Amino acid sequence: MTTQTDRMNVKGAVSAQVNAAFAEVKALYQQLHQMPELPFQEYKTSARLAESLEALGYTVTRNVGGTGVVALLRNGEGPTVMLRGDMDALPIKEATGLDYASNETATAADGNEVPLMHACGHDLHSSCIVGTAAVMVGLTAQWSGTLMLICQPAEEIFGGAKAMLADGLYERFPRPDIILGQHNMPARAGTIGHRANSTMAACTNLAVTIHGAGGHGSMPAQTVDPVVIAAHVVTRLQSIVSREVPPEETVVVTVGKLHAGTQANIIPHTAELEINIRSFDNTLHRQVVASIERIIRAECDAGRAPKPPAFQVLNETIALHNDPMAVEHVRSAHAEHFGDTNLFDMPRLNGSEDFPFLGNAEAGGFGGDDIPYVYWFIGATPAERWAETPGTSVSQKMRHLEMPHSPYYFPGNDITLRTGMEAMATAALAYLA
Structure with missing residues (x-):
């Protein structure tokens, strides 16, 4: 004792x-x-x-x-x-x-x-x-x-x-x-x-490439603008927390990087995003990551992207x-x-x-x-x-x-x-x- x-x-x-x-x-x-x-x-x-x-x-x-x-x-x-x-x-x-x-x-x-x-x-x-x-x-x-x-x-x-x-x-x-x-x-x-x-x-850092078809800024109809698609993605992703996650759960979805183009009169071929996802439940976390990928694919389809988006998990933990x-x-x-x-x-x-x-x-x-x-x-x-x-x-x-x-x-x-x-x-x- x-x-x-x-x-x-x-x-x-x-x-x-x-x-x-x-x-x-x-x-x-x-x-x-x-x-x-x-x-x-x-x-x-x-x-x-x-x-x-x-x-x-x-x-x-x-x-x-x-x-x-x-x-x-x-x-x-x-x-x-x-x-x-x-x-x-x-x-x-x-x-x-x-x-x-x-x-x-x-x-x-x-x-x-x-x-x-x-x-x-x-x-x-x-x-x-x-x-x-x-x-x-x-x-x-x-x-x-x-x-x-x-x-x-x-x-x-x-x-x-x-x-x-x-x-x-x-x-x-x-x-x-x-x-x-x-x-x-x-x-x-x-x-x-x-x-x-x-x-x-839990945390996932996800890199996404949205594909477009670039061209002259004066002729947007001849292009597929990945910047517009990316802008819709950023806005739509916020609906995951407000409309797909139970109110008693804590989830964060942050677009920490959005990069596209080189100057005002050039519509670029791609837009690149990096997204940070955090939650306290590993099962819910996987569901949120899946929702992000679903939304991005859907926005690329809606925006006439010539090929599907590319996803890369930069790093993650439970x-x-x-x-x-x-x-x-x-x-x-x-x-x-x-x-x-x-x-x-x-x-x-x-x-x-x-x-x-x-x-x-x-x-x-x-x-x-x-x-x-x-x-x-x-x-x-x-x-x-x-x-x-x-x-x-x-x-x-x-x-x-x-x-x-x-x-x-x-x-x-x-x-x-x-x-x-x-x-x-x-x-x-x-x-x-």
């Missing part, structure tokens, strides 16, 4: 190990922040993380699913607990003004040179993986089992989790009993948000549904360590993650039963800034704060970094101790 004294001893031991490792982890974080890399190009990042984990005594395998890293610490009999952190950055020019701000650039898939920034905090997440690794090494007398750490590439394009799974993540390494992950967000630093069941949205029993187990561990006043009920987010592929046997393609997972959120806004921000709830205050993917977003303050290490370690110990 676990006593209050036992729990206090674990809390004190975790905090002591975090204190001992913190200076090196902070230095690692600042180094990673200065060298962001695009999805599947995380060569320097993955090498640096692998070196850190090897130095701690972990058995490390590199280049899993491309640039992914898997580290194992076997410590006797017991369950296998997997902790996941992501590594990739974004094509954004940093404007934080930090002394260690990124000045890096890279060549994107289209051949253009782009600026790079860790604008989503993946450098924080991977630093917390290394920090947690150090904490758990220092506490091996207090737990038993296998700790499995993964540093995952390409989360931003929903590619890294499936790439690691396809490369034998659960065949080459132990199949975990529980998967744990976290993400920073603009809540008060030092707090943690939990949510059971439906937590983050909805994130946290296991409710596992959430309660992890939340209780976090409450013991941080106190209930530093926990909050996480609102459902329309943002998306490829993390759920790691637990969904069918979607992840690894067979067998699903693996339970918990994905929580750590606050990244300093207390003074949080206090002066309008609103009373997390959702209200978030409307006034920089969000991930902003050139001004910076989650890597000391409190958030420390919280991320402690949150992962205490959650892991909840299953291993």
Whole structure:
């Protein structure tokens, strides 16, 4: 039976190990922040993380699913607990003004040179993986089992989790009993948000090419104008949410890109669209994607398009549904360590993650039963800034704060970094101790 004294001893031991490792982890974080890399190009990042984990005594395998890293610490009999952190950055020019701000650039898939920034905090997440690794090494007398750490590439394009799974993540390494992950967000630093069941949205990014028959702008009757067809498509797609989706469901259909033509007096041969679809139900999500394709085909027929439209799924992921029993187990561990006043009920987010592929046997393609997972959120806004921000709830205050993917977003303050290490370690110990 676990006593209050036992729990206090674990809390004190975790905090002591975090204190001992913190200076090196902070230095690692600042180094990673200065060298962001695009999805599947995380060569320097993955090498640096692998070196850190090897130095701690972990058995490390590199280049899993491309640039992914898997580290194992076997410590006797017991369950296998997997902790996941992501590594990739974004094509954004940093404007934080930090002394260690990124000045890096890279060549994107289209051949253009782009600026790079860790604008989503993946450098924080991977630093917390290394920090947690150090904490758990220092506490091996207090737990038993296998700790499995993964540093995952390409989360931003929903590619890294499936790439690691396809490369034998659960065949080459132990199949975990529980998967744990976290993400920073603009809540008060030092707090943690939990949510059971439906937590983050499924997402599909769909590219569409509408074909026309171009010609002179003065003779539209001699052409098939794909711009007019595209304009009808953009308008008609909005009827899916208002007329095909039940009112109690949340679905977003956004046309984020519409490109056609070169100048005013030329009717182009094609129009190109990119459409973003988000929902919280995987079955409904597939229905919405099918409706989009149906409407686009119908509008192309109505507009006399010479050939059918072309569709390409750029990337997609499934909805994130946290296991409710596992959430309660992890939340209780976090409450013991941080106190209930530093926990909050996480609102459902329309943002998306490829993390759920790691637990969904069918979607992840690894067979067998699903693996339970918990994905929580750590606050990244300093207390003074949080206090002066309008609103009373997390959702209200978030409307006034920089969000991930902003050139001004910076989650890597000391409190958030420390919280991320402690949150992962205490959650892991909840299953291993």
